[in-house]
Amino acid sequence: MFCIKCGAKNSDEALFCxxxxxxxxxxxxxxxxxAKSPADxxxxxxxxxxxxxxxxxxxxxxxxxxxxxxxxxxxxVALIASLGLFISSPVSAWIxxxxxxxxxxxxxxxHLKQKMVRYTLTDSKIEIDEGLISKTTRNVPLRIxxxxxxxxxxxxxxxxxxxxEIENANESDSLIVLRNINSPKExxxxxxxxxxxxxx
Numbered sequence: 379m380f381c382i383k384c385g386a387k388n389s390d391e392a393l394f395c396x397x398x399x400x401x402x403x404x405x406x407x408x409x410x411x412x413a414k415s416p417a418d419x420x421x422x423x424x425x426x427x428x429x430x431x432x433x434x435x436x437x438x439x440x441x442x443x444x445x446x447x448x449x450x451x452x453x454x455v456a457l458i459a460s461l462g463l464f465i466s467s468p469v470s471a472w473i474x475x476x477x478x479x480x481x482x483x484x485x486x487x488x489h490l491k492q493k494m495v496r497y498t499l500t501d502s503k504i505e506i507d508e509g510l511i512s513k514t515t516r517n518v519p520l521r522i523x524x525x526x527x528x529x530x531x532x533x534x535x536x537x538x539x540x541x542x543e544i545e546n547a548n549e550s551d552s553l554i555v556l557r558n559i560n561s562p563k564e565x566x567x568x569x570x571x572x573x574x575x576x577x578x
Contacts, residue, residue: 430499430568435492435558436539443485451478497556499569502576504544506554518554520573522547528562542566 379390379402386397394401455478490510498505504523506516523546530540540562544554559565 427500427502430501430572431565432496432498433559433565434496436537436560437489437492438537438539439558440485440489440492443488444482447481447485451481454478454481497559499565499572501572504554504569506556516554518544518546518548520569520576523569523573526566526569526573528566530562534558542569544569 379388379392380386381388381395381398381400381402383400384395384398386395388396388402392402455474458474458477494508494510496505496507498507503520504518506518508514508516523544525545527543527545528540529543534540539558539560542556542559542562542565544556546552546554556562556565
């Protein structure tokens with residue numbers, strides 16, 4: 379028997395081609411399919427983790443930083459341009475613009491830093507992903523969490539974000555803090571609700 383895919387010669391009893399691995403189909407053969415019972419289907423659905431929320435630290439300060447950097451860049455360019463009138467060799471316009479744009483690197487750094495952190499609550503654990511190129515994921519099972527506390531200083535309360543502190547039974551890392559997240563009370567309530575469902 380010759381393989382219809384690569385043309386290699388195989389024995390008449392072969393199920394797969396010895397050269398390319400193609401599976402031979404024989405006439406009259408029917409594919410057997412195993413049907414799942416509703417109970418098995420429900421069990422497999424329960425095995426799949428459901429994501430409750432996935433959030434990052436607030437970008438409010440980053441946006442504020444971009445705004446201040448733009449204002450600072452304009453003021454710096456104006457200052458250098460006005461100083462150029464009083465000196466004999468004025469600074470090149472390109473250098474002035476580059477100096478002004480360099481101020482945007484400061485909020486860009488913090489923007490990138492915020493983007494490298496993600497907090498995810500599933501129906502069984504909290505995942506903390508950190509990193510951009512190399513990534514670190516910490517998993518905290520909901521069953522070992524002992525307490526969830528929301529803390530916010532004056533400025534955080536004023537702007538509507540805060541920290542969620544998670545105390546757990548892990549001896550080496552008993553306190554995990556989800557820092558600077560929007561609507562911290564709502565996310566803490568979702569965690570507690572998910573913990574109650576697990577303990578039923």
